[in-house]
Amino acid sequence: MDFEEYTKKQKRTSPDNSSIIMVALGLTGESGEFADIVKKHLFQGHPLDTEHLVEELGDILWYISEGAKILGVSLSEVAQKNIEKLEKRYPEGFDPGRSINRKP
Numbered sequence: 001m002d003f004e005e006y007t008k009k010q011k012r013t014s015p016d017n018s019s020i021i022m023v024a025l026g027l028t029g030e031s032g033e034f035a036d037i038v039k040k041h042l043f044q045g046h047p048l049d050t051e052h053l054v055e056e057l058g059d060i061l062w063y064i065s066e067g068a069k070i071l072g073v074s075l076s077e078v079a080q081k082n083i084e085k086l087e088k089r090y091p092e093g094f095d096p097g098r099s100i101n102r103k104p
């Protein structure tokens, strides 16, 4: 599935009262759910539930798509801008030195 198709299908479940605040809280909540699965694996002896992690990534994607819609940009634009930033920050690929001394 590409970004355009995802966005079309995601919008179907967007509530009428959607807002940037809902997106901010939703991203935080779903990221917390992702972190909780990792925490349970590392500290509570649970097997790493990769299927559940993938499900939570999907929930995070839903909120990213919703945020993009509210900000008036496409998911493709969000992805493209992120890659452009990373190419500028790490022109030769990831470099720990550039990470430690990175500029905003």
Ligand SMILES: [Mg+2]
Binding pocket: 030, 033, 055, 056, 059
């Ligand atoms: Mg979730």
